Amino acid sequence: MIKTSQLLILSALLGAGSVAQAAQSNEKKTVLTTFTILADMAKNVAGDRLNVVSITKPGAEIHGYQFTPSDLVNARGADLILNNGLNLELWFEKFTRQLGKIPSVVLTEGITPVNITADAYRGKPNPHAWMSPRNALIYVENIRKAFVKLDPSGEKIFNTNARKYSDQIRAVDANLKKQLATLPKNQRALVTCEGAFSYLTRDYNLAEHYLWPVNAEEGQGTPRQIKGVIDVVRNEKIPAVFCESTVPTRGMEQVAKEAGAKFGGVLYVDSLTEAGGSVPTYLTLLQKDADTILKGLGGR
Incomplete structure (x- = not known):
């Protein structure tokens, strides 16, 4: 038989749990990116609306990155993962397979790749598409669409931020062309x-x-x-x-x-x-x- 004091404790715990659940429901959604450049692009579109985190750290070599158990732990509970595609992240499929069902978006969708012309990679797409500011505009649009789907109520924020950031990219492109x-x-x-x-x-x-x-x-x-x-x-x-x-x-x-x-x-x-x-x-x-x-x- 449960005593009154036990009922009070149980009630308090349940109450605390419901508060925690409510707090969790009000938290920002979390978006992971495979490397820091994508994280920076995504942060410019997300603003303060979403929590954006790069899986790899600054200075990391991203092609053959060896992810760690802590990377997997930190990634659990994410709402979306953004990756480059074009065979850049050789580790990504294994990483997501161990994570479970977290939706992912390939940010090079819609970009016409430049193919590699040398060695064993001949004929495969060069994955470094972001090194073209003009391609970066496609990255930004793909990020914007992914965020609107993830968080429809933030659409106006994402649209405004994406437009402002795209204008900045165009300005850098014009400056690089001139220089x-x-x-x-x-x-x-x-x-x-x-x-x-x-x-x-x-x-x-x-x-x-x-x-x-x-x-x-x-x-x-x-x-x-x-x-x-x-x-x-x-x-x-x-x-x-x-x-x-x-x-x-x-x-x-x-x-x-x-x-x-x-x-x-x-x-x-x-x-x-x-x-x-x-x-x-x-x-x-x-x-x-x-x-x-x-x-x-x-x-x-």
Whole structure:
């Protein structure tokens, strides 16, 4: 038989539970993204309406990311996951399979991919579509539509934020076009470690050369790859070469030394930095890369 005191305690616990449930129902919905650049885009569209979290941390290499048990724990209970697609996140299917039924949206839907033309990846889509600001507008629209479906009552907020952010992307695009157009005709070649700039070089009329097409655990900076790029840089008299922030630079530094070029610095592609770093947002990433390219290749 339950005593009166026990009934009071039970009632209090049930009351507390109902309060907790009510509080939980009033919490923001949580959206996960596979990497920091998508998180930044999503935050610009969500504003304060949604909680947006990147699975991978600033500076992470995202192609072959090894997710941890804590990543899975932190992801449980999410309402939506945004991923890039185009074979970028090799770990994503396994990750979501272990999570269970959380809806996901591919943000490159509607983008015409640039295909890779070298090595084992020949004919496959280059996954770095966000490196084109014009493609970024499609990312933003896909995010907006996903958020409206997730939280219909926030539609006006999402629409307004997406419009403002898209205007900012267009402004950066116009500025990059103007700046990169100042590169001399004989120096309009971008040489990088990973072939991650195909969309950017297409948009701004640059030639592209690289050591390897897609970041992977092996095959980065092999003697054959290094020699091939040395020959290109030497023959075309390219003044500077670059490498990305998430991979070792030693292979490209060797290219610079042997080809008589300079190492022009680090470019950012797959990941943002922490808030106090060089590229805390997607738009600063684009501008920082353009500034580094211009300084290295002799533009204004």
